[in-house]
Amino acid sequence: MLIDPERRWRPQAACRGQPPGEYFADGGGTPDKSPSAVVQAVWDQAKATCRQCPVMHQCRRDTLGEEYGVWGGYDQHQRYLIRRALPKAAKRWPRQRRLAWGRVLAEYRDRDPAVPWIDIRLLTGIPQALAMELVKEYREYKAAEVAAAPVLSLPEPEARQGEPPFPDVRGRLDAWVRHNGLVADGYYQGETADGLWLLMNVRSGKSRARKWVRREDVKFHDPKPRFYIEYKERPDGPARKPAA
Known part of the structure; x- marks a missing residue:
């Protein structure tokens, strides 16, 4: 951690x-x-x-x-x-450590409203210039990863009986997500190999949380590259690793 x-x-x-x-x-x-x-x-x-x-x-x-x-x-x-x-010490950090910090800092900046840089420094001790450098490096890494992945055009899901419909407008993030009887804007973070469950980062109370949701409970604003996740336990049943 x-x-x-x-x-x-x-x-x-x-x-x-x-x-x-x-x-x-x-x-x-x-x-x-x-x-x-x-x-x-x-x-x-x-x-x-x-x-x-x-x-x-x-x-x-x-x-x-x-x-x-x-x-x-x-x-x-x-x-x-x-x-x-x-800043000088961070230049010697392994790449995975720099990317891990970049992800943490990017999540602070991606909140609505974004966490100010001065508050990020007070929370983490990382000066603003270094924090911006790590976030930029992480975003470039993710952009390259997305560019290299195959794109899948996903059909728009329909609401089940009793579930709220998706808004007709685009959200700010990757997709509309139905969870806990509500619809929220969320980030796509991966899926099971059979495509039945998607891992989404959505607002939960005053913070954000990663949640497994059914594919029919997600409406993407744009086609997204598939990203398979190694998971310990399926959300809907016995433990099973995704196919290679």
Whole structure:
């Protein structure tokens, strides 16, 4: 996992219930400046608690964008220095890691409304210029992948009895998707080898979710290349891998 934006590890954190002053010492100054010796001593005491924390590594991974205080055994100045070094360090990342981060960051930008770059930096610790570079690289990779795939013209499905009809207008994304008694605009992310089930990224509440839906519950705005997905379990029955 690259990042857990929900920080589901927080209930296990050793700092829960402790005075916040140990982690956010008065007089800490700005992240780009080294703290005074007094503040550094307070932070070092907080870091000693971090080193005994069962979720220190998860906290460190998910709080790089935090500007102030001690998180995951790092103080605010240490995180500032790591963020400054990220663009150079990212050039040495394996391609799959760069693409994985590009996908995560693109999903933030594809939300409606899009997550601002400054908020993405606070969430992930990745500076805007690097984030834009990774998103661009990911989008170019996906565009090349789509261009190389065979195109299938899909018939328009009809609503089953009691199900809402599809709108007569185009959506902003790939297709209209019926789910939970509603119709939402969604992204196509793949399908089973027999074509009966499609994996779609749709809005669910205030966020987005990947859901398996029946083909007849999807109306594409344009023909889409088929993308077969290796899945652990069919949505409609026993586990079975798609044909090669």
